[in-house]
Amino acid sequence: MSSNTANVNAGKSKTKAPASSGDTISNLGPAFDPFAQGNDPFAEAAPTKVIEKSVGSKADKIHIRLQQRNGRKTITTVQGIPDKYDPRKLLKAMKKEFACNGHVVHSADSDDEDSPAPGKKDEHGKVLQFQGDQRVAVKEFLVTAGLVTAKEAKDQIVIHGY
Incomplete structure (x- = not known):
């Protein structure tokens, strides 16, 4: 009997897997x-x-965001417009194109002393705000007006939100 158990153990010996190269x-x-x-x-x-x-830095991109106000009211903000363009002229053309109201916030030439953070006035640069959801319209306007080429629009314009 002991020879049977020895044969069984010998037949079931474990072999190691080959070492991987x-x-x-x-x-x-x-x-x-x-x-x-x-x-x-x-x-x-x-x-x-x-x-x-x-x-890449955030300064070279144009950010378009949608902010919720009261109820169903929204504001579209445009941040990162290059300094060589006048934000007031852009605002006027965009308001006429989109048929909505808007204004410039944190402009470098504004002298608002009642700002809640006077030391951080130019942190975001010139920010344009429009009533309603104008994200797609703003992107199309920037491309058609020639501020950004169609190829650069994919990399330079960032639309935030759903």
Whole structure:
């Protein structure tokens, strides 16, 4: 009986899988060690600056947002219009085109001393505000008026919201 058990154990011996070649691991790229000295996610130094440079700055883009007011009332804000264009002339042409009201907020030449944050007056630059949802109309106007070319519109104009 002991010879039967020896044959059974010998027939069921486990074999190890063949060692994988180093080629498949090298295709995955360098090994990432989350605890290595240069991979601190909470570091305030260089990694955030590198990410910001690769993504691009917000200053070179035109942001179009929709803000909710009371009930169904909305405001469309346009931020990041280049300084070489007069915001008041743009506003006048856009109001006439869209058949809505609007105004310029945080203009560099305004002298509003009753601003809630006087030190941060020019943080967002010149912001145009329009009544209603005018996001698509603003983008089309910027392209047709020649402020942005059709090719650049995909990269330069960012429409926020649903």
